[in-house]
Amino acid sequence: MSIFDRRAVLTKIERLRSGASPRVLDLFAGCGGLSLGFRAAGFEIAAAVEFDREAARSHGENFHPGDPRHALARDITNTSPEQLARELDLGPVSAAIDVIVGGPPCQAFARVGRSKLREIDEHPEAFMHDPRAQLYLEYLHYVDAFRPLALLMENVPDALNHGGQNIAEETCEVLRDKGYIAGYTLLNASFYGVPQMRERMILIAYREELDVEVEFPAPTHFVKLPPGYTGSRQVALKLLSKAHLADRAHSYHTPPAANPGLPSAVTAATALSDLPKMTDHLVGKLKRGARRFDEIQRYPTSKPVGFAKLMREWPGFESRVGISDHVIRYLPRDWKLFARMNAGDQYPEAHAHALKMFDEALTELRSKTGSAIRSGSKAWEALRASIVPPYDVSKFPNKWRKMEPDLPARTLMAHLGKDSYSHIHYDSAQARTISVREAARLQSFPDGFKFAGTMNPAFKQIGNAVPPLLARAVALKIQETLERAVRNQLDEPIGAAAAV
Known part of the structure; x- marks a missing residue:
């Protein structure tokens, strides 16, 4: 690790020790499911990169209202970290961001033959014109430039078994080469208060200087998942049983178990029953055409409970009267x-x-x-x-x-x-x-x-998003880990890095 790298890490540790909120950069941000969860856990959403025009507008208007710079769509393949920091006034790149979240779309780099992702990172010139690998390369470029203390990568469960590749495992190998401790697991959103049985791969990494272990949040809810979800998880985990992984240490963590003693998972009826009923379409009052969000429909009850409340x-996202996108x-x-x-x-x-x-x-x-x-x-x-x-x-x-x-x-x-x-x-x-x-x-x-x-x-945008409540659960675990790491750090002067 270079003196410059160590100085950047120590500077960020000192900043968090002073009580400042960790600053998040959301890559492949979509409309902001991860950002919303991290904000709810006490993180500051400093910036985002999103290619889709409407999703970028959604992210900007929700997290940086009134600042049109944050609502612009950006292509990560032609937006350098330095350019992003300059356009959004983030300050020096190496000091601007504490946590990077997001994840390159799996299909963008999963079918690069049998080449290990480590090889792509080590020999980028060989993949310069391969769009399937380019997004992954740019993600790593942002990691190298911003030097975050922590990372969260999210993807589909098939990232553990995509065309014979365990992309999550290979990503952990790349991150270890860059000085990170990394691990991944599969989490189901319904175990964390989300009224949806959505299975996701979650990968977390920390700078090795923090001297912490990767941990994942304990479930808060329980539901017996249908057989299809169990089967999909078994397919995703199939490569872990192969000899080439079983015979050596790997980075997969068995997810914390949800048990029947927990509160029941939030159901569809619990999630939706307080919203206005819709029957106009059954009596000829709905016509073909674009649906815009310019009409507020009032809530039928003013005393919601539980999930609806x-x-x-x-x-920061209160809605007292009704909704305009029903x-x-x-x-x-x-x-x-x-x-x-x-x-x-x-x-x-x-x-x-x-x-x-x-x-x-x-x-x-x-x-x-x-x-x-x-x-x-x-x-x-x-x-x-x-x-x-x-x-x-x-x-x-x-x-x-x-x-x-x-x-x-x-x-x-x-x-x-x-x-x-x-x-x-x-x-x-x-x-x-x-x-x-x-x-x-x-x-x-x-x-x-x-x-x-x-x-x-x-x-x-909604279908592509990470459920904010799942993101919040993971963010709270990352926040807890960072706080513990900062408390345990020796009071080493920042200037001591120069002597390393």
């Missing part, structure tokens, strides 16, 4: 089908319901006209198309799902930006897919958090 009263998609063919579906039904069940509804419509039409429509005729095909979705049951079994009210929701995906069939509202009387604000609730975004753009970009 937290969502309305989150410090908007849904225009899906007139399917509203009656949504009402017919049972909780937990997926596309095969939905398609079967639709076929039955089509038969009922044929029977009703024959009763009214006294004659049947010939099977396969244009009239028959038109009636069928107006009732039965066209997707192949064998190819799209998970495309639709009606939420169970007494369970957390299944994982929200960025695909919400294209359609919302994966999260059909559990209330048959409302017969619809979830609204933008309901999606935000299921991710644990408070009601006062604003999403830039219209409905589709907002859905995409």
